[in-house]
Amino acid sequence: MPTYSALTTLEGEDAAVALANAIERMDPEPTGVGVFEIEDDSGLWEVGAYFLEKPDMVMLEVIALAFGAKPFALSELPEIDWVAKVRRELSPVEAGRFFVFGSHDADKVPAGRVALQIEATVAFGTGHHGTTLGCLRAFDRLFDGGFRPACVADIGAGTAVLAMAAAAVLPEARVIASDIDAVAVEVAVANVGINGLEGRVECLEAAGFGHPRLAEAAPFDLVFANILKGPLIELAPDMAAHVAQGGLAILSGLLVVQAEAVTAAYVAEGFALEGREDIGEWSTLVLRRQ
Numbered sequence: 001m002p003t004y005s006a007l008t009t010l011e012g013e014d015a016a017v018a019l020a021n022a023i024e025r026m027d028p029e030p031t032g033v034g035v036f037e038i039e040d041d042s043g044l045w046e047v048g049a050y051f052l053e054k055p056d057m058v059m060l061e062v063i064a065l066a067f068g069a070k071p072f073a074l075s076e077l078p079e080i081d082w083v084a085k086v087r088r089e090l091s092p093v094e095a096g097r098f099f100v101f102g103s104h105d106a107d108k109v110p111a112g113r114v115a116l117q118i119e120a121t122v123a124f125g126t127g128h129h130g131t132t133l134g135c136l137r138a139f140d141r142l143f144d145g146g147f148r149p150a151c152v153a154d155i156g157a158g159t160a161v162l163a164m165a166a167a168a169v170l171p172e173a174r175v176i177a178s179d180i181d182a183v184a185v186e187v188a189v190a191n192v193g194i195n196g197l198e199g200r201v202e203c204l205e206a207a208g209f210g211h212p213r214l215a216e217a218a219p220f221d222l223v224f225a226n227i228l229k230g231p232l233i234e235l236a237p238d239m240a241a242h243v244a245q246g247g248l249a250i251l252s253g254l255l256v257v258q259a260e261a262v263t264a265a266y267v268a269e270g271f272a273l274e275g276r277e278d279i280g281e282w283s284t285l286v287l288r289r290q
Helices: 013-024 057-066 082-089 103-108 130-144 161-169 182-194 212-217 229-242 256-267
Strands: 003-011 032-037 044-051 073-077 093-095 098-101 114-117 151-155 174-179 201-205 220-226 243-255 271-279 282-289
Touching: 003 013, 013 032, 013 044, 013 057, 093 130, 098 103, 098 130, 114 161, 130 161, 130 220, 130 243, 130 271, 130 282, 151 161, 151 212, 161 174, 161 182, 161 201, 161 220, 174 182, 174 212, 182 201, 201 212, 220 229, 229 243, 229 256, 243 256, 256 271, 256 282
Parallel strands: 098 114, 151 174, 151 220, 174 201, 220 243
Antiparallel strands: 003 044, 003 073, 032 044, 093 098, 243 282, 271 282
């Protein structure tokens, strides 16, 4: 059975969300609708919908016009076993001492490495993306330099690979992984179990630091935040309030062209830039609270 995708762009988050809500009321109903900010400082948002039946293009044109969006681009997607495809294409990732792999590559784990298994059903956050890889490499360098944080938070944890990396090498540390998305939290809990880290990583649903457990655990010696430029900048004051003096924040999810703006927001809140690594178009920042 073919799947159809319909994609468009428009200005403003509110308009994009309203457009997505209108698409959800279509007949035939979409199987999924997504709203994403295009991270190029254009102010544009992308709205995408997927259908198991070919959608009514006239209705899509009317909806696009009503919300000031560009005409929808409709595509028929080939029938693909996506899990099998991901397993074929996602080879293990090495980030210093860390070796991130899927179960299909369990026989490839080298001796003496910190192995982290992330199931191939969720590609983003496995370590293959430049942002996750950059965070792992930054933490690996800090650990090599003797950094041993006692309290760690992974804000916007996704698959919780960063939180698990910290827990794996810091057996005495308190580690909390939080995400705004309930499904992501479920994925994090599953991955924590797969890696035998039950009781070592606490997984929470929270927006930013907005959870009593995070407030109770603060101040943190290390905070990972691998999200997006806008939320990172919005998070800067809360980050300053929750990171211990002398503590570190490892930030990513931002493009190279956005690194200076994010750095400036954190410097204004009392952080100093200690390191930066660019991997492709993505940048990772290491900042210390003064």
